[in-house]
Amino acid sequence: MKRLILIFSCLLAFVIARADGLRLPGVMGSEMVLQQNTDANIWGWADAGSKVKVKVSWNKKCYSVKAGDDGFWKVAVATPAASFDPQTVIISCGKEKIDLNNVLIGEVWLCSGQSNMEMPMGGWRFQPIENGGQDMREARHDPGLRMVMIKKAVSETTMEDAAGDWWTTDGGHISEFSATAYYFGRELTRELGVPVGLIVPCWGGTMIECWMDRETLIKGGIKGEDIDKDIRENKDSSPWHTSTLMYNAMIYPLRHYTVNGFIWYQGCSNVGRIYVQDYAKLQAAMVTKWRELFGRGDLPFYYVQIAPHPYAANGDSGLAPVLRDRQRAAAALVPNSAMIGTCDLVYEFEEGIIHPRKKAEVGERLAYLALEKWYGFKNYGSDCPEFVKALFDGPNAIVCLKNCGGGLHSDLGWEFKGVTGFEVAGEDKVWYPATITGTDGNSIGCTAPEVPEPKYVRYLWHDFAIGHIWNSYRLPLLPFNSEL
Numbered sequence: 001m002k003r004l005i006l007i008f009s010c011l012l013a014f015v016i017a018r019a020d021g022l023r024l025p026g027v028m029g030s031e032m033v034l035q036q037n038t039d040a041n042i043w044g045w046a047d048a049g050s051k052v053k054v055k056v057s058w059n060k061k062c063y064s065v066k067a068g069d070d071g072f073w074k075v076a077v078a079t080p081a082a083s084f085d086p087q088t089v090i091i092s093c094g095k096e097k098i099d100l101n102n103v104l105i106g107e108v109w110l111c112s113g114q115s116n117m118e119m120p121m122g123g124w125r126f127q128p129i130e131n132g133g134q135d136m137r138e139a140r141h142d143p144g145l146r147m148v149m150i151k152k153a154v155s156e157t158t159m160e161d162a163a164g165d166w167w168t169t170d171g172g173h174i175s176e177f178s179a180t181a182y183y184f185g186r187e188l189t190r191e192l193g194v195p196v197g198l199i200v201p202c203w204g205g206t207m208i209e210c211w212m213d214r215e216t217l218i219k220g221g222i223k224g225e226d227i228d229k230d231i232r233e234n235k236d237s238s239p240w241h242t243s244t245l246m247y248n249a250m251i252y253p254l255r256h257y258t259v260n261g262f263i264w265y266q267g268c269s270n271v272g273r274i275y276v277q278d279y280a281k282l283q284a285a286m287v288t289k290w291r292e293l294f295g296r297g298d299l300p301f302y303y304v305q306i307a308p309h310p311y312a313a314n315g316d317s318g319l320a321p322v323l324r325d326r327q328r329a330a331a332a333l334v335p336n337s338a339m340i341g342t343c344d345l346v347y348e349f350e351e352g353i354i355h356p357r358k359k360a361e362v363g364e365r366l367a368y369l370a371l372e373k374w375y376g377f378k379n380y381g382s383d384c385p386e387f388v389k390a391l392f393d394g395p396n397a398i399v400c401l402k403n404c405g406g407g408l409h410s411d412l413g414w415e416f417k418g419v420t421g422f423e424v425a426g427e428d429k430v431w432y433p434a435t436i437t438g439t440d441g442n443s444i445g446c447t448a449p450e451v452p453e454p455k456y457v458r459y460l461w462h463d464f465a466i467g468h469i470w471n472s473y474r475l476p477l478l479p480f481n482s483e484l
Contacts, residue, residue: 020071022046022096026151027257030101031166033146033197035108039076040258046071046093057088058105067093072160074256082106082194084144102168104144106195107188108259109370110294111181112211112251113266115204116304116362119355121182122175129179130357139169144195145185147177150254152203154245156231158213162201162253178202180265180304183363184370191371199257201250207269208279209243211251212286217243220285221278241269255293261374262290263366264303267327268354271311272319279326284333298336302369303327304362305478307342308464309354320463324479328386338373340365341384343460343467344476351464365475381405381473387480390457396437397424397457399444399482405471407441412468415439419468422446423461424454429483431458444469456483 024044034040042054046067054075055062067073077089082105089100111117121136123129139145151163167173174182181198189196203210209217209230217227227243234242270279287301305327311317331339345358365382372380383403391398399422401408412418415438422434424446434446434457446457460467460479469477 020045020047022052022091022093022098024091024098025161025253025256026163026165027148027199027254028100029166030099030103031146031168031171032100032148033104033106033108033195034077034079035258035260036079036082036105036194038079038258040079041074041076041256042089042091043072043074043256044091046073046096050093052091052093055090055092079105082192084195104146104195104197106144106197107192108197108199108257109185109188109261109263110254110257110259111178111184111198111200111202111263111265113202113264113304114206114269115202116268116307116355116359117178117180117200117202117265118204119179119359120175121177121179123357124355127353127355128357129359131360132179135360136174139174139182142169142186142189144189145169145182145198146195147181147185147198147200149176149178150199150201150250153249154235154239154242155249156235156245158248158252160253162250164199166197179359180363180366181263183360184263184366185363187364187367188370191367191377192375199254199259201246201254203240203246203250205240205269206246206266207241207273208266208282208286209275210240210246211266212244212282212289213247213252214244216285216289217282220282222275222282251290252293255295257294258296259294259299260296261300261302261370262287264301265362266303267306267323268309271306271323272317276319276323276326279323280330280333283327283330287334287337300370300374301334301337302366303330303337303339304366305339305341305343307356308346308351308460308466310351310464312463316462316464318463321461321479321481325481325484328478328480336373338369338383340369341467341476341478343465343479344470346466348466381471381475384475385469385471385477387459387478387482390482392454395447395452395454396445397434397447397454399446399457399459401442401444401477403471403475404442405473405475407472408439408444408477409470409472410468416444416469421460421465421467423458424448424451425456425483426451426453427455429456431461456481458482
């Protein structure tokens with residue numbers, strides 16, 4: 001009898017699945033942006049075996065497809081060059097019809113991460129976005145910028161749909177837009193002169209493990225039994241700290257959408273975690289998986305190094321610099337990826353606030369990477385100054401750098417007289433603050449009287465340490481440690 005009930009239940013579920021009628025995923029709706037100059041996917045569900053037609057306005061073509069046994073259907077429609085002219089997409093199946101209006105053709109990016117990606121233009125309690133109010137007033141000048149904030153969801157198994165609605169900048173939702181994603185998109189649409197669509201699955205407090213499937217986590221160095229234990233013990237009490245749940249519910253369902261790149265702002269929740277040393281390997285594995293999932297080759301992946309923040313109740317934990325270094329290392333593991341720095345984008349009074357208000361610079365710096373490295377803008381200056389090697393000459397430590405962009409600058413004094421953040425150590429690896437002795441534009445010399453023969457040098461190697469050295473493109477010198 002139990003077996004008969006099970007068989008009947010399965011048949012009933014199958015009949016119900018077939019009787020859903022015509023429907024689309026949450027990410028596909030009016031006011032969306034489709035990727036230009038490609039075959040962009042349109043998909044959904046209908047009664048099994050039924051014929052679905054998709055008609056697009058830009059070339060008047062009508063595409064036909066048959067829904068599978070599970071009701072799923074998908075067509076790839078040829079898209080033209082980007083345009084601000086509104087288009088329509090009409091999907092029909094028998095007597096059912098869905099009209100998608102005010103559709104634009106442009107550039108589409110997926111923007112993910114934790115709370116600093118989620119932080120909205122309207123800010124949070126006691127945590128505003130710098131110039132957010134004025135920028136929200138002026139957002140109506142960017143009618144081609146569209147965003148869909150994917151609603152938070154978790155699942156132990158992969159899902160086929162994720163909820164979310166496409167918003168325009170003048171539709172009453174601008175205060176809810178992800179600020180980082182908004183500024184990224186604003187810079188792209190203004191520089192490229194095309195519409196930009198941003199798909200934003202994010203969740204505050206999430207670790208990188210949340211955004212990866214089990215197989216990829218294992219490739220990234222995490223043991224299968226640890227993943228299973230994490231899910232078993234934390235899925236109900238703290239899902240935002242649980243492996244795979246957001247990947248299953250918020251990334252996997254988006255895989256059919258034709259995107260042209262990814263931006264990523266995450267890392268704070270991985271500070272001090274047992275797998276922090278594997279963060280670079282984990283991120284590389286995640287990027288590889290996402291690229292495979294979306295099926296468009298080595299799409300660009302640009303991401304944010306976490307900003308200064310104290311991670312210990314008292315004093316300096318020393319844990320954040322390790323995570324930042326692993327973020328830096330990740331870029332070398334993944335082709336067509338790059339990182340921006342944020343060590344200069346925090347005010348002294350924001351110590352203890354994990355959501356810095358300077359989000360415009362974050363989004364714009366991500367856009368600079370895309371514009372130069374993906375869209376081919378010349379001499380855009382998108383790379384931060386970065387440590388190459390250290391030379392030692394008696395009491396002097398000489399830091400050799402790249403990406404200096406015509407020279408180094410500071411707002412704290414002539415010839416860096418007021419700049420702090422450098423430290424040197426001898427063979428004993430005891431660190432002392434160092435004074436800058438000079439620069440030739442591509443290197444910086446420093447010394448400390450307590451260390452007559454330095455062997456190591458580091459910069460901003462603390463949880464909360466603000467940078468004040470930039471290249472001529474106003475991009476900050478990234479934290480480093482020559483010991484590593």
